[in-house]
Amino acid sequence: MAEFNNVHSVTEMPEGDDAKRSFHQRMFLEPQENERSMKALVVKQAKKTCSCTPAKVKDYVFSFFPVLQWLPKYKLREYLLGDIMSGVIVGILLVPQSIAYSLLAGQEPLYGLYTSFFASIIYFIFGTSRHISVGIFGVICLMVGQVVDREIQRAGYDLEPAALSVLADTAAHANATISPGNQTLQELVYNKSCYAIKVGATMTFIAGVYQVAMGFFQVGFVSVYLSDSLLSGFVTGASFTILTSQAKYLLGLDIPRSSGIGSLVATWINIFRNIHKTNVCDLITSFLCFLVLIPSKELNERFKSRLKAPIPVEVVVIVAATLASHFGKLRETYGSSVAGRIPTGFLPPRPPDWSLIPYVALDAIPIAIIGFAITVSLSEMFAKKHGYSVKANQEMYAIGFCNIIPSFFRCFVTSAALAKTLVKESTGCRTQMSGLVTSLVILLVLLVIAPLFCSLQKCVLAVITIVNLRGALRKFKDLPKMWHLSRVDTVIWLVTMAATAFISTEIGLLVGVCFSMLCVIFRTQRPEAPLLGWVAESETYESLSAYKNLQTKPGIVVFRFEAPLYYINKECFKSTLYKQTGVNPVWVKAAKKKAAKRMLREKEVVSGGNQTSMSMDFVSEPLGFHTIVIDCCAIQFLDTAGIRTLQEVYKDYGEIDVQVLLAQCNPSVRSSLIRGEFFKEGEDHLLFHSVHQAVDFALGAQGH
Numbered sequence: 001m002a003e004f005n006n007v008h009s010v011t012e013m014p015e016g017d018d019a020k021r022s023f024h025q026r027m028f029l030e031p032q033e034n035e036r037s038m039k040a041l042v043v044k045q046a047k048k049t050c051s052c053t054p055a056k057v058k059d060y061v062f063s064f065f066p067v068l069q070w071l072p073k074y075k076l077r078e079y080l081l082g083d084i085m086s087g088v089i090v091g092i093l094l095v096p097q098s099i100a101y102s103l104l105a106g107q108e109p110l111y112g113l114y115t116s117f118f119a120s121i122i123y124f125i126f127g128t129s130r131h132i133s134v135g136i137f138g139v140i141c142l143m144v145g146q147v148v149d150r151e152i153q154r155a156g157y158d159l160e161p162a163a164l165s166v167l168a169d170t171a172a173h174a175n176a177t178i179s180p181g182n183q184t185l186q187e188l189v190y191n192k193s194c195y196a197i198k199v200g201a202t203m204t205f206i207a208g209v210y211q212v213a214m215g216f217f218q219v220g221f222v223s224v225y226l227s228d229s230l231l232s233g234f235v236t237g238a239s240f241t242i243l244t245s246q247a248k249y250l251l252g253l254d255i256p257r258s259s260g261i262g263s264l265v266a267t268w269i270n271i272f273r274n275i276h277k278t279n280v281c282d283l284i285t286s287f288l289c290f291l292v293l294i295p296s297k298e299l300n301e302r303f304k305s306r307l308k309a310p311i312p313v314e315v316v317v318i319v320a321a322t323l324a325s326h327f328g329k330l331r332e333t334y335g336s337s338v339a340g341r342i343p344t345g346f347l348p349p350r351p352p353d354w355s356l357i358p359y360v361a362l363d364a365i366p367i368a369i370i371g372f373a374i375t376v377s378l379s380e381m382f383a384k385k386h387g388y389s390v391k392a393n394q395e396m397y398a399i400g401f402c403n404i405i406p407s408f409f410r411c412f413v414t415s416a417a418l419a420k421t422l423v424k425e426s427t428g429c430r431t432q433m434s435g436l437v438t439s440l441v442i443l444l445v446l447l448v449i450a451p452l453f454c455s456l457q458k459c460v461l462a463v464i465t466i467v468n469l470r471g472a473l474r475k476f477k478d479l480p481k482m483w484h485l486s487r488v489d490t491v492i493w494l495v496t497m498a499a500t501a502f503i504s505t506e507i508g509l510l511v512g513v514c515f516s517m518l519c520v521i522f523r524t525q526r527p528e529a530p531l532l533g534w535v536a537e538s539e540t541y542e543s544l545s546a547y548k549n550l551q552t553k554p555g556i557v558v559f560r561f562e563a564p565l566y567y568i569n570k571e572c573f574k575s576t577l578y579k580q581t582g583v584n585p586v587w588v589k590a591a592k593k594k595a596a597k598r599m600l601r602e603k604e605v606v607s608g609g610n611q612t613s614m615s616m617d618f619v620s621e622p623l624g625f626h627t628i629v630i631d632c633c634a635i636q637f638l639d640t641a642g643i644r645t646l647q648e649v650y651k652d653y654g655e656i657d658v659q660v661l662l663a664q665c666n667p668s669v670r671s672s673l674i675r676g677e678f679f680k681e682g683e684d685h686l687l688f689h690s691v692h693q694a695v696d697f698a699l700g701a702q703g704h
Contacts, residue, residue, distance in 0.1 A: 066128050066394065070431060082428025087437025089310065089427050090133055090420055094438060095445050096314040097136065097420075097468065099339065099453065100461035103249070104141040104242060105412050106148035106196050106257075109339050109453070109461075112136060113446050114346075118406035119414040120439035124432045126398035128390040129379035131429055133420035133438070134402055136412075138468065139238040140371055142245065143505050144200055144412050147363045149257050151199045151356070157192040200412040202352035203360040203367070207413050208403030210368035215396030226373045229482070230512045232475055233493035234370070237500025237508055239472040240264060242465065247271055249462035250286040252279025252337060261504050281334035282459040285324075289317055289463040297467060310423060314464055318456060326455035337458045342450040349408040366506050371415035375399045378416045382425065419471060488523070492516045527563035529576040532631060532691065539692035541631065555624075556698050557581050558691055560631035565642035573645055577630075583623055585652035592656075626658060627698035631691050633664035643676035650678070659701075662687050663694040 062068050094116045102112030116135040123134040244267045248255050253274050258266040296313035304310065330336040372395070379390045402414050424434060475493075483490045495515045500508025530543035533550025541558055544550055552558075559580055561573055578584040630646075638646070650660045665673070665687060673679070673687070688694040 063391070063394065064397070065125060067125050067432070070130075074431065074433065079430040079433065082430050083434040084437050086424045086427040086429035087434035088441055089312070090424050090434065091438040091441025092312045092315050093310075093420065093423060094135060094442060096318045096461070096464050098442070099318075099456075100464040101136045101138060101141045103458060103461055104138065104145050104245065104465060105136075105200060106145040106152070107200055107412060108193055108197070108342075110342050110446075110450065111197055111200070111410050111412065113442055113450065114409055115406060115411040115414055117439050117442040117446065118409060118411055119402045120435040120442070122402045122405055123398055124435045124439075126394070126401050127379075127432055127435075128394050128398070129383060129416075130388065130431050131382040131386065131421060131425050132375065132378050132416040133424045133435070134375070134399065134416050135414055135420065137371075137374070137415045137417045138242055138465065139235055139505070140367060140413050140415050142238055142242050143363075143367050143370070144203060145245070145257075146263075146505065147203055147360055148196050148199045150260075151359060152192060152196060154359070155195055157195065197410045198353045199356060199360065201407045201410050202354075202356040203364050204403045204411060204413045205352040205407035206357060206361050206364040207368040207371065208400045208405075208407065210364060211372050211396050211400030211403065213400075214368075214372065215393045215400060218393055225513050225517070226369070227489070227492065227516055228377075229486075229489040229493045230496050230516050231373065231377070233496030234500050234505075234509055234512055236472045236475045236493075237497040238505050239469045240501040241505060243469060244268060246462035246465050249337070249458045250282065250466075251275070252282030252335075252459060253277055254337075261507065262502065263504065264501055279335060279337075281330055281336050282457060285321065285330075285336070285457055286459045286463050289321065289460055290467070292317055293463060293467045294470075297470065304426060310427075317464070318453070318460065321460040322453055322456045325457050330457065331455065339453055339456045339458060339461070341454050344447055344450055346446070347410060350410070352407055363506070366509050367413055370509065371403075371413060372396050372399050374418075375416040378418060378421055382421065419468060488519050492519060521568060524563040524566075525569045526572055527561065527569065527634075529559065529561045529573070529580065531580050532558035532560055534695070539690065541691045541695075553695055553699060555626045556629060556695055557625045557627070558629045558631060558695065560634060562634040564636045564638070565645065566637070566639040567641035570641050570645040573642075574649065577628075577649065581625070581628060583625075583656075583658075585649075585656050585658070588623075588656050589652070623656065623658065627661060627701075628653060628658060629661045629663055629688075629691055629694045629698065631663050632666075632669055635669055636666070637668055638672040638676075640676070643672055643678060646673070647676075647678055659698070661694040661698060663691045664689065 095113070098112035098116045099109040100112075102109045105112070119134045119136075123132075127134070241264055244264050245257060247267070248271060251271070253271060254277075255270050255274050258264075258270065293313055296311060300307065300310045300313070325331065325336065325338060331338050375398075376390075376392050376395050379395050380392070383390045399415060403411075406414070479490060479493075482493065492512065492515060496508060496512030499511035503511070528543075530545050532541040533544045533547070533552050534541055535547075536549075536551055542550060543560070544552075557580075559577055561576070563569060565573055635642075646662075653660050662673075670687060679687075688697065
């Protein structure tokens with residue numbers, strides 16, 4: 001039997017006037033047999049992966065298509081009514097938002113409806129969450145739209161779609177004879193629109209491939225680098241960019257969309273330069289829509305516990321605005337920008353433009369990561385709330401296929417959306433059958449109702465988009481509470497938000513990830529390292545700086561380092577230990593050597609008796625302690641620099657007659673110390689399983 005970490009402690013037990021020394025029994029720990037060759041691991045994993053049995057095939061199929069698991073168990077009487085109600089309500093809310101967010105993604109309104117339709121059906125088949133609503137999401141649409149605008153400019157389409165569509169639609173609605181110039185203009189409109197959806201669909205395909213690959217290689221751990229505060233700050237910062245991109249529609253301005261670094265500031269400068277060109281009709285319409293939507297949304301939230309379903313105010317506003325625009329001839333009379341012709345039915349599938357992949361592959365990476373991170377976090381949040389489990393890797397497959405398959409039908413990137421998920425949950429959703437109902441509602445719009453929205457003003461869609469940003473912008477109200485809970489998380493939120501808003505969305509995400517990782521490093525670089533005191537009548541030791549009435553053992557210093565010990569904080573460990581104990585062994589050794597040399601010179605040259613006395617006093621000055629116990633319970637791991645640092649501390653203090661004992665090391669730290677030959681042969685008994693044992697050993701060794 002292999003011995004691992006013998007623990008030997010000595011303690012003194014007073015009885016009356018006599019004292020007896022009691023020895024704790026040694027602990028013999030036999031390590032688990034965990035040393036396996038790489039070849040054996042590879043062979044075992046290969047056998048496990050390549051083995052094929054009917055039961056395994058069945059399990060694989062059922063896990064890959066979760067609908068096959070829950071649909072046969074569907075409780076018709078218990079679930080159907082709630083699923084139908086929530087599906088219809090979410091579908092009604094999705095219609096105006098799908099049309100509005102199409103503008104944000106730089107696409108025609110039809111493609112937003114396509115995206116919501118296909119996403120709901122595909123997630124119904126592949127998803128493991130019962131509650132989340134998958135479809136268009138404002139931040140994702142913004143990121144797609146920025147790439148689409150860049151590629152359109154790179155391809156040489158310089159005119160703004162709003163101006164092009166107004167001119168082309170005017171000629172078409174007026175049944176005017178199309179001149180060669182207007183014909184060229186119409187071709188440019190068509191070509192630009194087609195190119196925009198090619199870019200969007202290609203990027204959607206690549207983002208989906210990334211997400212499926214992450215699921216296949218089980219790299220869902222990437223999402224751990226996107227903390228809640230980081231994601232919240234990113235969404236809030238992107239909300240400012242979304243608001244800025246929609247401001248021109250509120251004013252009816254025909255200005256190019258800014259992209260790249262500093263696009264938010266550039267857009268507002270452009271808006272104020274063209275403020276004199278404001279379309280008064282669009283401005284009044286926007287104001288009236290705000291006047292209706294904001295109070296209605298507030299009432300929906302305030303009385304959501306009493307309402308069986310939220311009032312679909314957006315649908316009412318869209319219907320009223322469409323009727324007013326059509327019968328008031330706002331486009332013809334005042335030049336208002338409208339949605340334009342929305343065809344019915346479905347276009348035949350078409351593969352993405354493979355030639356565009358080199359241009360959008362890099363942009364698809366942050367979009368894919370944000371999409372799956374939001375989807376997985378929402379899935380886990382609602383699963384925990386309702387007492388069931390979701391599979392993170394299957395969620396990545398689901399959201400990946402929600403992008404890959406629809407990309408052949410001219411859709412853009414999708415993810416889960418919190419606002420619609422909350423509506424879905426609050427209106428009685430029990431399973432993803434509600435998602436199927438939502439897709440049927442959107443299908444009805446696509447086949448019958450969509451063309452009726454051709455006269456809808458774009459400023460109305462912009463208002464709907466901006467009003468739906470309220471939740472993200474309200475995060476500023478939570479800052480005081482966040483600051484009280486965690487100042488580091490608050491700073492991460494502020495940095496990510498500012499970088500996303502004022503630099504760019506992609507760089508903002510990268511800045512947020514890097515900054516949050518730096519915060520973790522800084523927190524381990526200078527961690528807490530208190531001295532510990534004994535809690536009377538117990539075997540517990542706690543921080544002297546945190547608690548009162550703690551006792552210290554004579555001649556023993558107990559020190560705790562509350563972080564991993566590695567190359568970044570090794571100097572901090574030593575300097576803090578020297579500061580807390582009040583003794584730097586290197587300085588003490590140097591002082592002793594210096595004093596010894598001085599005494600030697602004074603013996604040779606008999607002079608300065610007072611100085612000799614001072615030197616003798618200095619050398620003989622006691623340190624005040626004979627043992628340092630290092631509590632290693634908070635040291636998760638050691639690297640080579642950490643082991644070397646402990647060796648130096650052990651050696652330096654040993655040279656001034658102070659012994660160093662280690663207590664409460666976890667198996668990883670113990671293993672590192674043994675592999676690093678920290679102790680000389682026969683000294684491994686100086687590793688202790690508790691601080692109390694180490695202190696007892698030190699007291700016994702000194703004969704107390």
